[in-house]
Amino acid sequence: MDRHSHLNYSTNARVTNVMLPDLARLVRVIPMVEDNFLFLFRFEDPTLNEKFLYKPGQFVEITLLGTGEAPISISSTPTRKGVLEMCIRRMGRVTNALYNLPENSLVGIRGPYGNGYPIDEMKGHDILIIAGGLGMAPLRSLLNYILDNRSQFGRVILMYGTKTPDDVLFRDEMESMMRRPDLECLLSVEQAYQYPGAHPWRGKIGMVTELFQYVKDLNVQNTYAAVCGPPIFYKFVLDKLLKLNFSKDHILMSLERRMECGVGKCGHCAIGYKYTCIDGPIFNYWDILNMPELIEF
Amino acid sequence: MRILKLPKTNFKTFMEGLRNYGEVHIPKKKSNQSFVFGPMEDISEIAMDYLRTICPPKKYFFKPKEVVINYTNTKGFAEVIEDADKKNVLFGLHPCDIHGLKILDIVFGTNYPDKYYFARRKNVIVIGLSCMPDDKCFCRSMATDATEDGFDLFLSELKSSYLLTVGSSVGDDISTDLKHLLTDVTKKDTIEYLTIRKDRKNKFTLSLDSSDLPYILELQRESEVWEELGKKCLCCGSCSMVCPTCACFNIYDVQNFLTDNGERVRQWDSCLFKDYAVVAGGHNFRANRADRVKNRYYDKQNGFVSQYGKPSCTGCGRCIQYCPTKIHVVEVFNKVRGEI
Numbered sequence: 001m002d003r004h005s006h007l008n009y010s011t012n013a014r015v016t017n018v019m020l021p022d023l024a025r026l027v028r029v030i031p032m033v034e035d036n037f038l039f040l041f042r043f044e045d046p047t048l049n050e051k052f053l054y055k056p057g058q059f060v061e062i063t064l065l066g067t068g069e070a071p072i073s074i075s076s077t078p079t080r081k082g083v084l085e086m087c088i089r090r091m092g093r094v095t096n097a098l099y100n101l102p103e104n105s106l107v108g109i110r111g112p113y114g115n116g117y118p119i120d121e122m123k124g125h126d127i128l129i130i131a132g133g134l135g136m137a138p139l140r141s142l143l144n145y146i147l148d149n150r151s152q153f154g155r156v157i158l159m160y161g162t163k164t165p166d167d168v169l170f171r172d173e174m175e176s177m178m179r180r181p182d183l184e185c186l187l188s189v190e191q192a193y194q195y196p197g198a199h200p201w202r203g204k205i206g207m208v209t210e211l212f213q214y215v216k217d218l219n220v221q222n223t224y225a226a227v228c229g230p231p232i233f234y235k236f237v238l239d240k241l242l243k244l245n246f247s248k249d250h251i252l253m254s255l256e257r258r259m260e261c262g263v264g265k266c267g268h269c270a271i272g273y274k275y276t277c278i279d280g281p282i283f284n285y286w287d288i289l290n291m292p293e294l295i296e297f
Numbered sequence: 298m299r300i301l302k303l304p305k306t307n308f309k310t311f312m313e314g315l316r317n318y319g320e321v322h323i324p325k326k327k328s329n330q331s332f333v334f335g336p337m338e339d340i341s342e343i344a345m346d347y348l349r350t351i352c353p354p355k356k357y358f359f360k361p362k363e364v365v366i367n368y369t370n371t372k373g374f375a376e377v378i379e380d381a382d383k384k385n386v387l388f389g390l391h392p393c394d395i396h397g398l399k400i401l402d403i404v405f406g407t408n409y410p411d412k413y414y415f416a417r418r419k420n421v422i423v424i425g426l427s428c429m430p431d432d433k434c435f436c437r438s439m440a441t442d443a444t445e446d447g448f449d450l451f452l453s454e455l456k457s458s459y460l461l462t463v464g465s466s467v468g469d470d471i472s473t474d475l476k477h478l479l480t481d482v483t484k485k486d487t488i489e490y491l492t493i494r495k496d497r498k499n500k501f502t503l504s505l506d507s508s509d510l511p512y513i514l515e516l517q518r519e520s521e522v523w524e525e526l527g528k529k530c531l532c533c534g535s536c537s538m539v540c541p542t543c544a545c546f547n548i549y550d551v552q553n554f555l556t557d558n559g560e561r562v563r564q565w566d567s568c569l570f571k572d573y574a575v576v577a578g579g580h581n582f583r584a585n586r587a588d589r590v591k592n593r594y595y596d597k598q599n600g601f602v603s604q605y606g607k608p609s610c611t612g613c614g615r616c617i618q619y620c621p622t623k624i625h626v627v628e629v630f631n632k633v634r635g636e637i
Contacts, residue, residue, distance in 0.1 A: 017412040019365060023373040065370045066552040066559055092577025108374060258576050260548055263409035267545035273600030278408055292518060
């Protein structure tokens with residue numbers, strides 16, 4: 001017992017230091033689309049690979065030694081342990097350094113942070129996953145988690161839209177998902193170029209929202225929609241979902257802010273009184289409507 | 298709660314006695330108008346009549362700039378906690394600053410407790426001191442003009458003595474060690490205290506009507522007050538630095554280019570700085586000054602209230618005193634209320 005009775009919070013100096021990353025190794029880099037590669041990490045401490053528990057939709061802080069930290073959402077599913085997979089766009093200082101990092105180099109990882117998708121609430125419901133471009137990165141975690149626990153969910157529908165067939169992330173997985181009888185996998189591109197060596201395209205052509213016409217008998221009352229993509233994509237998808245009478249708290253979105261500490265302290269990711277890093281990054285549309293300073297949809 | 302009396306004639310000996318409990322830090326005069334908390338070299342340095350220091354006591358727990366991790370490119374990360382074992386006695390905190398620490402305890406203690414903050418917090422003995430307000434104090438409106446906890450000892454000044462409140466087990470140890478300097482409180486002392494208390498109440502000239510303020514702020518999100526304020530505010534961040542509850546920080550790495558190691562540093566930041574909400578790719582969620590200064594005001598009187606049921610403002614008056622363009626927080630909120 002501490003002798004300062006006025007301190008109501010944990011003062012134990014042996015309390016875990018949440019700011020301390022664990023060493024991990026970049027075991028493999030899989031180029032998927034230009035500047036959107038999949039990076040595979042394993043912790044140096046082999047027990048951590050087992051112990052590192054996370055939820056779909058959570059993120060980690062990755063340290064590039066000598067460069068700094070960046071928040072990155074996890075693309076792999078906790079149901080497949082051993083390797084952490086992250087689909088990362090070459091975007092800023094840290095991700096640029098990551099693209100120059102040779103395989104087998106060391107990095108730091110701390111986390112997992114954020115609320116993740118409300119899996120327990122989603123169980124027993126139909127799931128509609130709508131991804132646009134890199135929005136597939138966090139949604140792939142959710143999708144694979146659901147497929148690995150398939151019996152706990154109702155109907156599962158995936159809608160994935162990209163600009164062209166060359167931009168489809170996780171192409172091989174998409175191919176096999178299209179053959180699954182327990183998943184309605186709908187892909188669309190805005191344009192399908194015909195040129196020698198172009199990826200053949202068997203999906204649809206048009207905006208991702210046009211895929212709704214191929215979904216029959218959507219049970220809106222019993223469905224959670226998980227949506228992630230660029231701002232313009234949200235505008236059209238949200239419009240569509242609201243027209244279909246989706247309840248606002250059944251529309252789940254993933255937000256992006258400057259999550260610098262990841263633990264609700266540094267202040268950078270605050271939106272109103274919510275911290276993206278601990279109250280999010282997954283918010284329902286009702287929460288989001290009550291937030292100031294959003295990008296205009 | 299135990300209350301004793303320390304006659305002013307014993308004060309010097311009392312302060313010397315505190316040295317047994319750690320390095321004593323006191324309010325000292327820096328210039329004609331400014332005071333700072335610093336180590337006590339001589340008892341004569343204590344500015345008993347000080348009202349507010351430039352920096353609040355947060356600097357002892359949440360350092361302006363500190364190394365938090367040493368790393369090497371091959372061996373990984375090692376924790377560094379500056380002053381983890383240093384015992385400090387912090388003397389002379391007014392009630393607003395004690396409330397400031399209580400708010401920081403919430404910020405650093407909720408969800409993921411911050412090891413760096415609490416490693417130092419637990420080693421510091423806090424000794425409070427009563428005060429008389431000036432024209433920039435509005436602690437009474439923020440309900441931080443008095444405190445029943447958050448200190449180990451608290452001194453309330455009377456004419457020829459101090460009432461000494463014992464607020465913790467350590468405080469009790471000190472008052473037992475120094476009991477030869479202390480006497481019992483008499484009925485006359487109580488009457489004297491009540492008179493001073495009444496005087497003090499009447500000395501407050503500034504007040505901020507905080508009733509319904511979060512709701513009014515919701516209604517006034519698009520008010521032109523914020524645009525006007527954005528034109529006046531330089532976004533220099535002074536108000537954040539001197540604020541007893543502002544706790545934003547940046548984390549960055551400093552690589553040693555001659556070896557394979559480096560340091561991870563954390564440093565005070567302000568939501569008023571231009572790059573505060575910039576994300577990778579360059580989008581700035583608060584690109585103009587009006588948005589940033591508004592964000593700070595909303596955080597203090599709207600956001601924190603939603604989360605913890607009280608504002609994160611202690612009414613200490615520092616942001617009023619140190620704003621280079623004379624922005625007055627109370628005037629801003631009165632404008633938002635439509636009262637000016």
